[in-house]
Amino acid sequence: MRALMSARLGADFSKLWTASAVSNVGDGITMAAGPLLVASLTSEPALVAGAAFAQQLPWLLIALISGVYVDRLDRRRLVTIVNILRGLAMAVLAAAVATSTVSVPLIYIVFFLLGTGETLADTAFSALVPATVSPERLTTANSRLATTATLGNQILAKPLGGWLFAAGAALPFAADALTFLVAAALTSAIHITPAKQPVAGDSVREDIATAIRWLWRHRLLRTLAVSMGVANVAFCAAFAIFALYAQQRLGLTEVGYGLLLTTFGIGGLAGGLLVPRLGARFGTRTLLRGGLIVEIITHAVLAATTEPLIAAAILIIFGVHSVNWGIVVTTGFQRAVPDELRGRVGSVYALTQVGGAAAGSLLGGLIAQAASITTPFWAAAAAMTAVTAAAWRPLRAA
CATH class of the missing domain: 1.20.1250.20 (MFS general substrate transporter like domains)
Structure with a gap:
């Protein structure tokens, strides 16, 4: 093999x-x-x-x-x-x-x-x-x-x-x-x-500016970067308090919480194995658009349910989507970005993702403390609905 x-x-x-x-x-x-x-x-x-x-x-x-x-x-x-x-x-x-x-x-x-x-x-x-x-x-x-x-x-x-x-x-x-x-x-x-x-450019600042300009002018890759930057804000805002959510909303013990976390890995493993077939069957555009819809559904279901099995099932689906999305986007960047720019453009994309995750982690606790344990999930669903509407047409180029 x-x-x-x-x-x-x-x-x-x-x-x-x-x-x-x-x-x-x-x-x-x-x-x-x-x-x-x-x-x-x-x-x-x-x-x-x-x-x-x-x-x-x-x-x-x-x-x-x-x-x-x-x-x-x-x-x-x-x-x-x-x-x-x-x-x-x-x-x-x-x-x-x-x-x-x-x-x-x-x-x-x-x-x-x-x-x-x-x-x-x-x-x-x-x-x-x-x-x-x-x-x-x-x-x-x-x-x-x-x-x-x-x-x-x-x-x-x-x-x-x-x-x-x-x-x-x-x-x-x-x-x-x-x-x-x-x-x-x-x-x-x-x-x-x-x-x-x-x-090498004349300066580090010039090299960085070149990468930012290149990414911003590429409509599809710009859409992907912004979409996932916002998605990371939404995801991390919701999942920053996931341990409390699992205990208070789903009634899980520490062991149950640990088992629930493994569903991400199970879904991700399935996604990695399935993505070539899914891409051949449905096409890149459908996978990307469908992934945004999965994001909305995941947050909405987690906000609404109190059943651990339902939460586990949706998290497996989310795991499939997240790995699928990651593979499709990574491949798209590797194919579209010139070799001499791959490091810089890749770092700009990574910064949008990490920056979104950091902002979301800070916001999630504040939102949950000010409202309820499910409010970050409802807010994430609303944010991803707006992202999906804004990204739908640009993703036609995928």
């Missing part, structure tokens, strides 16, 4: 795919173990949440600058070096935990460094994919990347991270360090020739 996949997409993609799968397992392990580590040092909710924010902060601060250097530097070498440095950072954290010298500030510093590395490595990785497969195979390649990411990061790694932390607090971070180094070795073994030589 593996040999057949490699033969279809090539050895270079196989290495890139394996590197992605390995690093996604490592990321998921740390996502599960990180909050547990902070919670073992402090009982302050704000400090526990601060660790996740420390990793997101670099996307808000330097994502656009990182995109410039992704276009200026050798992307394969950049991903390799950044993964080695992230592996070293995680090794330092693992050593600090093992020697009982870890502290909350140290965790914040390490997670901030991880986030900084993500702005470079993730952007460069997405720009590398078109160099390893032919344009007509991009959907299949991105589908496989999304499927293994969902399986490794959301389904396998989360329980593994908790188990490793219980076995020894330093183990999950040592394991993540190892996955970074393995991913670096695999990426360094890729043999590709850049389509064009790295291009």
Whole structure:
């Protein structure tokens, strides 16, 4: 099976795919173990949440600058070096935990460094994919990347991270360090020739402005970026209080809440496997428009229901949509954006998504506190209805 996949997409993609799968397992392990580590040092909710924010902060601060250097530097070498440095950072954290010298500030510093590395490595990785497969195979390649990411990061790694932390607090971070180094070795073994030589403008600011102008003038990609930016505000506003919603609205215990979260992964896994067939059957335009409708229905159903099984069913459908949308949009960007602009345009798109998520996370708690636990979901449904109406005609170009 593996040999057949490699033969279809090539050895270079196989290495890139394996590197992605390995690093996604490592990321998921740390996502599960990180909050547990902070919670073992402090009982302050704000400090526990601060660790996740420390990793997101670099996307808000330097994502656009990182995109410039992704276009200026050798992307394969950049991903390799950044993964080695992230592996070293995680090794330092693992050593600090093992020697009982870890502290909350140290965790914040390490997670901030991880986030900084993500702005470079993730952007460069997405720009590398078109160099390893032919344009007509991009959907299949991105589908496989999304499927293994969902399986490794959301389904396998989360329980593994908790188990490793219980076995020894330093183990999950040592394991993540190892996955970074393995991913670096695999990426360094890729043999590709850049389509064009790295291009540098007169200044970083000029390079960023060029990418913003290019994206804004491309009606379809601009629509996708704005639509998902607003969708992330709506989604994160609703799901920022999802744990409370599951307890107060659905009557779930902590175990039930954990099981409910796995529905995202189940739907995402199905979406990654189905997207090539769905695209061939319905077409890109229908998938994108249908995805916006799924967003509206998801928020409305969650706002209205008190039945856990209904919530689980709609979240599986939402998981299918979210991975489908991600694959379609990623493929569209990779095909439409010139190679010499992929890093910068990709970073502009990523900033709209992360910025929307951060804004939504802040708004959700405020809305729920001022009104009710279901108000953020009703507000999200209303916001996505407006987005769908505005984006419907521009999506004809998909």
